[in-house]
Amino acid sequence: MHLTIIVGSSRPCGVSARVVALVRRHLGDEIGVDDIWLKNYRIEYCDADNACSDQDCAIQDDVKQLVARLDRADAVLYLPVMHAYGTNSRFQAFLERVGYGFMRPRQRPLSDKLAAIAVVGRRYGHTAVFSQVVLNVLLNKMILVGSGFPACFQTHLAHDPEAEQALCETLDRLCEHHRRLNSIGAANRRPEKGHQSMHFHNG
Structure with missing residues (x-):
């Protein structure tokens, strides 16, 4: 499985960086x-011009490059940061472009990819941000994977064991679902044992 993490933080050495390190440590070298x-x-x-209803978005920025990287992934982990009880402005811009305008004329290229969410913030508002990203995941027709509780990291804590457990369980479920989907796909591609093609002749 190949996992891509979308990091909203502007701090290279903050809590989000610790979460990314946790993901790498938990998944090991095989993922x-x-x-x-x-x-x-x-x-x-x-710009909400609605021209993207039937043609590619005309805004020239790096979103096309970002979507290409996401398209190569088997699973995506959204890691937004909470500002003012909502997601930070850069992540909000990303959600608007990728959820609303950019994907629509391209027939939702992230469709059926696995997705999970973890939220970083001081306190309060975590579940509101989590819910907003859930809606974006569903808009892009992805498959949402969770562990029963949202992984919400509180930045005022030196360590957040509950959030770490929720995230690790979510990562395990991502791997499990990826294996299941691959086994189903392989079974569908593999011809049944002893099956021979049937030919009908007029007689």
């Missing part, structure tokens, strides 16, 4: 992890 830090990309705000 490829690609972390995309949105701070390194130019993401313009959606």
